[in-house]
Structure formats: C-alpha cells, structure tokens
Amino acid sequence: MSDVLTVPRSRRTIEFVLLLLALAVAIGANYLAGIGREDAFGDYFWSQALTLGVMGLFIHLILRFRAKYADPVILPIVVALNGIGLAMIHRLDLSAATVNPDFSPVAPQQVLWTAVAIGAAAILLIVLRDHRILRRFTYISLIVSAVLLLLPLTPLGLEINGARIWISVGFGTFQPGEIAKITLAIFFAGYLSTNRDLILLAGKKIGPLQLPRFRDLAPMAAAWLVSIGVLIFQRDLGSSILFFGLFMVMIYVATSRVSWVLIGLAMIGVGVFVALELFSHVALRFDSWINAFAPEVYDRAPGGSAQVVQGLFGLANGGLIGTGLGEGRPDLVTYANSDMIIAALGEELGLIGVVAIVMLYVILVSRGIRAALGTKDGFGKLLACGLSFTIALQCFVVIGGITRLIPLTGLTTPFMSAGGSSLLANWLIVALILLISETARRPAPSGPMKDSFPEAVGVNGRPVKRTTKEGTR
Template structure:
C-alpha cells in the first residue's frame, strides 16, 4: 500500500496570486480617484498620491503578514476588501468635494470633510486585522471563550438602548454611543462576538436541536423543549427593536441566528419558525412605535404629498432620483450630484455609486461582494472542524444579509434600516467590524487549505487533532 509523501500533499499557498490581484485592486482605486479629480478640477493633483497610498499601504502590510501568519489563506478575500475599501474612500472624498462646492454656492463654510477621518479608520481597521491574526493563531481557540464573548456582545448590543436618548439616538434609532463629539456603534462589534458564540453553542447542542418533534404539513418541527435558544435570541432582538427602534439591527442578528440553526441542524422548520417569530415581533413593534410606522409609511408611500411636505421621504426620493439619473452606465465619477442625497456617505453610499457608475458599476460591486461571500462559504465547507464551518458560514452570511438589507432600503424593496454597507460606507465602527470579520474568515480559510501534514498553528492547546486523524484515515 502506497503512502502519501510530503511532496504529494504540497498545497500551493497562492500568495503570489493574491499579490497580483492586489496590484490590480490598487490600479482600479487609483484610476477611480484620477477620474474624480479630472472631472472636478480638470487636472490631477497631489491628492491622488494620498488616496493611492491608502490601498497600497493596506494591501502591502496585510499581504506580508498573511504570508507569515496565514500562508494558506484564500487569495481572493484580501484583494476584494482592499478594492472595496479603496473605492469607498474615493467616493467619500468625491462627496466631500461636492458638499464643499454646495456650501460655497450657498455662502456657507464647510469643515465637515469625512475622507481624512476615513483614512484614519482604515488604518485602525488594518491594525485590528493584524492584531486578530497575531492573537488568534487557531480559530478553534475562540470556542473556549464563547460565553464570555456572548456576554460582551449582549452588553454592547443593549448598551445604547439603556442610555439616555441624547447619548444614543440618531434619526430615531438608538444604536449609538455619543460622548464629547465621538460616536460609536457598538452593534458592529456585537455582531462578530455573537456570531462566535452562536457557532460555538450550536456545535455543542446541534444533536439535540436536530431532533424532530411533531410533523405538521409534511414538515418535521423541533420539539417544544428545544425552542429555548431561538426564543432567547428572539427576545433579545425584539428588546433591541422595542427599546432602540432599530429594525435593521434586530433583523440582522435574528436572521444570523436562524441561519446558523439551519446550517447546524439542516432542518428547514427552524427557518419557518424563525421567520414567523420575527414577523410577529415586527408587526407588534409597528403597532406600538411611531418611528417604525414612519419608516414603513415612507417605504410604502414615498411620493405621498403628506410625506413630501414633512420632508420624511426626501432622502429616499433623492436616492431613487439619483439611481434613475445614473441609468445603465452612470454619469461618470465626479460628474453627478450624489451629494444632494442626505447622508450620502453612510446609509446611501450605494445610491451615490449608482448615480455615477450606473447599474453596470453597481452590479460589478455586487459581484465583488458575491465572490467575497462565496469564498467565505467555501472556507466553511472546506474546514475540517464543525465550529469553523459554522463560524465561517455565519460571518459570510452576515456580510450577505447586511448588504441585502442596505440595497433593499436604498432601492425601496424594504423599509430603510440605517445599516451601513460593509467596507464602503463612512464610519469607524462599521469599518473596524468589517475588518474583524475579514480577519476571522482569513484565519478559517487558512485552516481549511492547510495540508493535513503541516504542523499545527501556535497556541492550539486543548484543540483536537482532527486534521491529523483525517490524514491517517
């Protein structure tokens, strides 16, 4: 019987592929910034070097660290994120130029430039990415701290809802912490912590949760005694919705937990029960809270005279007008007026892109997100341990669901929720949380592609040698 030699098990690291893709990503970002400057100023300036240096620095530093700490990681994830982050920075800078011109035309001063701040947040996001790769040498170590991370996640999620409105409320939603001019959205970090807990908990309890109970309409529903985790998640999310008036965050977390249940148990009945529970909670919130009623009313009757006179539907109207103006190919970067949409760099940055790069450009952005999500799911399928499978699947779904909710709100498919677009939107909390998600996906993908004969990563105490057993068998 033949044995496998180390050379036969050799797996290419694909780091050179990643480097080539990073070069292309940087070139696209530089070309986009050049297009903005040519359209706005008629010539290129030194700012091109500044905004080119950001994706170059982020790409080079993270690539070198991945070569050392996660050599078998997926080669597509990092270039996609560098490209998205770079394009988001270009659009934020372009919006700064438009808002400044608008202020000058109205005889007002403008000191609210957001692009320089986003550069700082990008640097901090890269630092967080590197720290996580250095500290978390094996993703399975996180399973040991699941309940501690869950406690921290729930604390961060609930904190804005219990603070006075002047410290937490923005546009009717209490999802912020605002102190001394500094604002933070703790839910962006809570989503990562709760995803880790959900994956660890369901690995532990999946056999019990997979047991069937009563059969209704041809579907095996779970036993009543096993509804505890789902009901607990529902209560937390509805509490956030009730207290914070934040439909987007509650939808995000509850959808995440239901999908993790489905992946762990492979039972569609969990999804059905989850959808029914959330629909009931959302309907109850609609009946009680005026903020939720207003958002649903604006969604259903965007062009109603009542909402137009009050200005409640102005943001969504401008978004739809901008998307319509962009058409198929867009007006060109720097040639439109996306600054006319309120909050164009945060909630409605997709609308800003839609006006200037059109349907084709937005479709290209969605393809990038689709590839990123697909590679996350691929890492989950390929990794050898159950916790890694659920963790990667949950993080990938988190990106997909958040993107869907944002796109649906901008295009009037769903009520606007106030969520940000991962890696594109302005905001420190969103960017830091997104880079943290990337770090964990990179770590899981490295474990998935690492040859079974390779020595384990450092700091893997008390972790089962699943890969070694698989190689022997």
C-alpha cells in the first residue's frame, strides 16, 4: 500500500536543533510578554521555560531511544505552538490583573496542564510503542467514546455559557469530548480498516454512484447521530462539526468513494437545516455572522456579534506587523485566551506572525498526512489521516470563525488556547502521530534478525509479536 520512499535516517539531531529553536521562540515570546510589566525573570518565566524545556527534551529522549525514526519536525512545532500559547495567555493575565487585582491568573494552571499533557504523551509513547496495538480496542473505544460523550449530561456535568460539555473533576473542569475525539478516531480506524472490503464491494450501483448497503451505513449513521446528539444535548456546534468532519474524512480515505462524501454532506446539510429551525442559539450564531455590523445584532444578548467584531478590530489593529507583544489591547476581546487567541496573536504579532503560526499548523498537518502515506497498515493510515485532518479542520473552524469567513463557533485553537482537556487531547494525538510516523519511516531491517522469535516474522520481513491481531496488507 505504501509508495513513499523514506530515507532510513533517524534525524533525531535535527529534531534536537529544531527543538532548541522552538524553545527559543516560545521562551522569547514569554519574556517579551512579561517585560516592562513585571519582573521579566519572575516565577512564571522560569516555570514556563523549565516546563517546556524539560518536558520537550524528555519527549525527545524517549523518541531517541524508543522511536528513533519518528518524524523530527512534529515535536518542535508542537512545543513552539504550546509555548507561544502560554506566552499569550500570560500576557492576557497581566492585562486582566491591572483591571481586577483579584483576578486569578490562568497561565500557571495552563503550565501545569502542559506538564500533565506532555507527561501523558510520554507515557503513551513508552507504553504503546506501536500504534497497531490500539486496533485491538476498536469496540472498547466505541464504548469509551459513548461514556465520555454522555458524561457531561450526567449530574457530573456543568453547563457553561449555554454549552453542556464540561464535567467537574475536583480541581477544575474537563471536556471529555476532547478525548472522545481520539477514541472515536480509533474506533473508526479499526472498524473501517477491518470492514473496508465488505463495504466497498457490496451495494447497488446507480449510475456513477456506488451506493452502500444499508447495514454498511451504520457507522456513518452512528457518526451522524453523535454529531447531532452533541449539538442538541450539549449545544456545542464546534465539536459537532469536528466529529462529523473526522468521520467523513476517514470514511472517504477508507473507501475512496466520493459518493460517501456526498451522502455525508447531504446528511450534514439536513442536520444544519434542522438545527437552524429548532435551535435559537444556532440561528443566532448564523445571524450574527451575516449581520455582524448591524447595531441591533452587535449588542444583542445572548448571541450578539460583539465578540467577533471586537476580534476583527483586534486583527485590524495588528495590521501587517502587529503592535508587538504586550503593546496591543487583545484583552478587549472576550475569551481572548481561549476561543479568540488567534485574534490576540494576530493583533500583537501582526499578519506576518499569525501567518507564521498557521504555517506551523500546515507543516504539522502535512507531516501527519505524510505519516499516513508512509505507514503500511490501513489502521495506521486511517488514524493518522483522521487525526491530522481534525487539526486542520479545527484551525479552519476557529480562524475562519474569527475572521468572519464562516460563523463563529466555540472551539479551541490546538495547543494554544487556554484549556487543559484540549491540550491533553492534542498532545495525545501528537504522540499517536509520532508513533505512526515511526513505523512509516523505520527502514526494513536487513541482515540477520535480532529478534528471538524468528518464526514470528510478518509480511515485509518485519518482526511482529504473535499476539498482535493486526495483519499487514
């Protein structure tokens, strides 16, 4: 299946150099954000620098010893994004503190979450070693996903700003939906890679469209139900779009059938239409997108366009080169440190800075897709492609919403927005993509086998543990 030739070099040294560069950018940004407003080398400066530096190098070392052929660009990009996000969150804390002395800063908590998230990614890298093991958990993943998605609807759940997607976990809140994104991806990758031939071959053909059998539509129906369910019961348009996009791309990649995409788009069209008719919050979002600059829409509560308009003012204020970190007024935008962090970055780093950040995402997504192309197993291909595409879709929904290309929906910007669950989920995604990229880039061993189970040699001459159900195609 694979037709990408990779050079068998580990490239870990390049990763180390790029990591140092990423740390310089992240820590430098944090320094500029704090300078002039507080002790530039204060507690927060050191906690951000040390957390990123130590944890980043920790992941680097794990990769060096456990997955030495993993893609060398992914880790530095993610560290840079995470670090720039921390700097901006800190900078917004400083503004908030001048207005309200009782304000409790968000950034230290986010640093803690960063440590937790990178730690979790490290554990995943060490424990998992090979992503194909996850295929065993296909149906367990489905159950876990269902539980995670239903959790906010239980008494544990919390409703914040109309959306019921949080649960209370003692020291704070958590969005189980972020983790469900991963488990659902695992379920779909497992299900589709197993049943792909069946789905492809069965079914009637009408004209150029090969229609799937009804029973093969089950996963797509499940996906649709999950998305609509999230929209109806949790009132979270962003996650709903994200889940559906994830399913769509994985089904398309599994089947290569445009007909499935068309059916999917038709279904989402129906979903959006129903949502517009039934739910005032979706209709208001739409209205405040189209008529953002109408006075009666601007001040409307709830569902006014003030947030998106203030975000646009911020971006405009930044212009081409930005005001410089700490010199703008991104604090005038509500949720500047989470949903609207791109507006804050656009204001202070300018078009040039925000384009650089988007380019980091472009490279990250491309590297993930490259891992999907390179790995030989269908499960890995689907998982890497689905997860990478999710990052791209999330960027599109967030930045498109902020720039008024599409209606604004509440979604986090991967790695940068304040919010622990999103950060944790995205670092886990990175760990998975790193593992997949390792299988994609690792050279086939030549010469005598080092493995003590010569009879367990799989296809392509690669040693595979007997217990793995996975079969390479």
